[in-house]
Amino acid sequence: MAVDQNLKIELGKQGIFVTTIEELYNWGRRSSVWPMQFGLACCAIEMIATTMARYDLARFGAEVFRPSPRQADLMIVSGTVTKKMAPQVVRLYNQMAEPRYVIAMGACAISGGPFKQGYNVLKGIDRYIPVDVHIPGCPPRPEALIQAFMTLQKKIDGQHLTGDDRPRHLDPNAQGEFPVPEQGEHDLEPPSNPGVWPVPITIR
Amino acid sequence: MASSPYFSLAVLFVAALGFGLAPLGLAWLWARVFSPQKPNAVKNAIYECGLESKGDAWLQFRSAYYLYGIIFLIFDVEAVFLLPFAVAFTGLGAAACAAMLIFVLLLVEGLAWAWAKGVLTWQ
Numbered sequence: 550m551a552v553d554q555n556l557k558i559e560l561g562k563q564g565i566f567v568t569t570i571e572e573l574y575n576w577g578r579r580s581s582v583w584p585m586q587f588g589l590a591c592c593a594i595e596m597i598a599t600t601m602a603r604y605d606l607a608r609f610g611a612e613v614f615r616p617s618p619r620q621a622d623l624m625i626v627s628g629t630v631t632k633k634m635a636p637q638v639v640r641l642y643n644q645m646a647e648p649r650y651v652i653a654m655g656a657c658a659i660s661g662g663p664f665k666q667g668y669n670v671l672k673g674i675d676r677y678i679p680v681d682v683h684i685p686g687c688p689p690r691p692e693a694l695i696q697a698f699m700t701l702q703k704k705i706d707g708q709h710l711t712g713d714d715r716p717r718h719l720d721p722n723a724q725g726e727f728p729v730p731e732q733g734e735h736d737l738e739p740p741s742n743p744g745v746w747p748v749p750i751t752i753r
Numbered sequence: 754m755a756s757s758p759y760f761s762l763a764v765l766f767v768a769a770l771g772f773g774l775a776p777l778g779l780a781w782l783w784a785r786v787f788s789p790q791k792p793n794a795v796k797n798a799i800y801e802c803g804l805e806s807k808g809d810a811w812l813q814f815r816s817a818y819y820l821y822g823i824i825f826l827i828f829d830v831e832a833v834f835l836l837p838f839a840v841a842f843t844g845l846g847a848a849a850c851a852a853m854l855i856f857v858l859l860l861v862e863g864l865a866w867a868w869a870k871g872v873l874t875w876q
Binding site (some may be wrong): 617618619636637638640641643644647718719720721723725726729 | 787788789791792793794795796798800802803804805
């Protein structure tokens with residue numbers, strides 16, 4: 550049972566620190582999110598700038614970009630996802646350990662962006678994998694990525710250990726495998742994952 | 754037992770062991786009890802930068818390549834020493850030039866021997 554917020558503040562004034570296992574657990578999780586080290590296009594330059602001294606993502610405990618998906622919690626899809634690249638991105642997402650989070654960075658990653666009309670660009674990575682935070686921008690500034698990061702931290706903080714909104718790794722029924730699309734004759738097969746992205750109904 | 758002079762050391766040893774093993778045990782317990790594992794074929798596949806791995810990683814290289822590697826070292830080391838030699842050439846005395854010539858001669862001798870043995874022809 551969570552402690553009443555006002556009571557907690559009152560106790561804090563008296564020098565008594567009250568917490569719950571859930572709070573401690575989520576504090577640990579949100580303060581050590583390790584992104585995966587991979588970039589797709591120009592947004593990746595901004596992502597690199599975010600990790601460097603001027604913007605210093607290390608303040609949020611996320612400076613350790615892991616070169617292997619096995620050690621990463623966060624996938625920052627930074628840049629244009631071409632249809633050639635999409636299967637690899639989905640496979641990498643599958644190979645990450647739970648709990649895993651995704652930030653779709655930039656106009657291309659969230660919708661295809663300026664290349665939306667192109668034959669070879671995926672119109673948003675959220676067609677295949679569940680995206681937690683979308684950042685618009687072309688490319689988004691490092692401040693935007695930091696803001697997205699703080700949004701993700703808030704999301705992690707809000708997750709309960711039990712109940713419907715528990716994180717994926719505590720939910721035995723959460724979808725574990727996300728099908729990797731294959732190159733079809735004209736498009737990726739399937740063109741989207743209906744479990745992740747409900748295909749909009751066209752009304753003519 | 755408590756009167757033994759080594760008793761405090763034993764206590765410290767057990768404490769140190771527990772300090773190291775307890776986090777590991779807790780992590781193991783957490784993984785076993787609280788987080789259900791969801792393995793699947795894609796997740797357990799070999800990590801190959803997102804691509805599907807093809808074939809076996811346990812390849813055998815031809816041993817002939819090993820010879821080429823060794824002979825390459827002749828030129829490699831020679832170049833490393835020849836460059837500073839050439840830069841400092843005008844300021845060098847006769848003894849230094851002789852030493853360098855002997856060094857180059859040794860390497861050339863090795864190359865000539867390898868050539869005579871027919872190592873330079875790819876089989």
